[in-house]
Amino acid sequence: MDVEKTIRDLNPLVGQVVPIRTVQETRPAEEFADAFVAEVNVKSASKVIKALDAAFPKDPSLPLSHLRRFAKREILPPPLRAAIESQSVPLAGPAQTIFVLISPPLPDVATLKALLAPFAPDPPPAATNDPPTTNETPDETSQSYPPTPTIRLHHTKIPICPPFNATQAETWTKTLWPVVFNPAAPRSTVAPPPQTLKRAQESIEPRAGYYLSLARKVADEAEQSGLGRGVGAVIVDPAIEEEITTAEYEAGYNTTAEWDQAVLAVAGDARYSRSEAGAPSQAQLHAGVAPNPASKTYNADVEGGPELHALMRAVELIARWRREHDRLDGVSASTATADPSKPELKQPELSALESYFLYRHRPDTSTNTSNPLQSPSSPLKRKHEDPNPESDLTLDPSTDPSQAQLPHPPLPAPPPSTVVLADSSAPVTTPAAPRIRTRSQGGYLCTDLDVYLSHEPCLCCSMGVLLSRFRSVIFPRRGRLESGGLSSEPVVGPVADELDQAAEPGASAVDGQDERGYYGLHWRKELNWRALGFEFVENGDAKVKSEAGMPVFHA
């Protein structure tokens, strides 16, 4: 395969980048829920909260911080207050009691009453302005009757989601339960901050079609090798993209030819490459046949496993590069040392594209001698680059056993780019710096990187994206899969005309094509880590209705 020709001939997809909405945006949780309201002694308020929180754990996926926990009688919503007072006249003056909200998940009524009993309102002390309809006595210092604490539970509805505006907050406060409006809260609990999303979208948009076309090339390569299904992944460093763009502005020329420089690693699916129990792999069984016949159906027994999916392999390539680098420069040797009891993920030999992108800037250790570190700064030199004094460039390969384990000899570097003009004597085959940050340079997992995929990743790989700390994940709408983990709704979108949008949900419900789950896993408020998710809608995709017709498998 002529890798450089493949790259030169890339034909960027044409279309637009659309943020994948979060599941909370597409399917707001059921708006209202039942709750209890109980009148308690105002002096016990903090104890009441402690007791409630200790006894009834909150549902972390259901933050209810927009609801006041207490309300004085006079700020109860009039309907609720009327309902309460119709059941029992006020026992005490307003200053003596307060109403506490018990929100879902609702505890058992008897348990709740027992828990709150110690905090029941004092029997009538000085009810100055209440008409004495009961046996109250206006005795300030002693009580005529022994305390008989009772807790009455009243029902109300509460809004589960924070209000989106002040008007909504006021309406709820007047009809359901006092609500706090925090302008920042509504979106931040259900979706990424708009500024963050916008910035990422703007940075992705110009080159997304290019990187996705590369992902498809990687996918083709995987399919044609017989080693896997036609799925590809491309990991890109937006910081390098930015430098390319900056160079473009400064020099005033088109840098399209440089875009591949921001690619740190590519990987294709390799699910048929693994030999299990010593038996031949699917790829070996069907050697020379492409696509692999196993890809015609979904038979779990011959699907390899998710660690052989494109995303997982790409993540592992970055990790492997760092492990190799750490061994070479001796940094963190103790943690990077291979432990024979923990075998590395068995990977097939790297494909031409995989090897090219992973190792293209790896200094050619067979020729390194004197000055590679002084080679001209590539225009892509990283802002955050922190030259490593123990660079692998100084290491003698003959003494390093790990060199023998390199799956591929380092490939020659690509031809000098048009912008490396500086010093003609400089060895153009030794670029200034590897583009993957080593651990000693602060490189950590896939933090701050973007990943472009030819297909919607499966749930396992979608979570792999989060665990690897990617900034964003992008796939083409045409690559949606029923088993995917990122989509949050059936296909509707800015490219569909209004008629389509209106018809879509009904149509899909009728023909039953949309029974897949929509997990929107890229950004779930319940999870500790989140990424920005984007779909690439190619021009003409308005007609792509759903995942119907896509093959069924995990990408």
Place this chain on the structure above:
Amino acid sequence: MEFKGNSVEDSRHGYFMKQALLMGEKAIQSGETPVGCVLVHNDQIVGFGMNDTNRSMNGTRHAEFIAIAEMLQTYPRSALQSTDLYVTVEPCVMCASALKQYRIRSVYFGCANDRFGGTGGVLSLHSDSSIDPSYPVYGGLFEKEAIMLLRRFYIQENEKAPNPRPKKNRELNTTFDNDNEEAPQTWARLNLPLILANH
């Protein structure tokens, strides 16, 4: 499911979970988040796993994947359909999906995982409908032991945290020393390589 430890079946589960805990113990000794697991096929342990994210520098190398890789050296993938997993912490969303794709027979776990759990903690992928069959999950077996492992790890982690990272961060540290908002962030960054929270 209640594990009372008073029947042959319970002591069998207990035995395998103890083996998983031993793997968690091994993890903590190698500076990994202490999650361990074993795969059991025909009453035999056919795969051992512990978290391997720090050493491998790959945040997806969870115990389950390590154990499966070991098992597949001697068994075909189809054997997972008659294999049970014993894992000290509820499988995360990633592993819960992987186990489903691999068609595990059933999963026994120690403590729940309400941050990443994929079998009830956050999502319930084991029982959601999908192109693969559901699998049953039983939690709470040696729960306290599993939690203690995690606690020991996080305490120990504080002690040996901030050495390997260089000057950059030290500067950051002094710069934001008195800034309450920044301080925890700096701390977290310093600790990153060790807190690859897992599972």
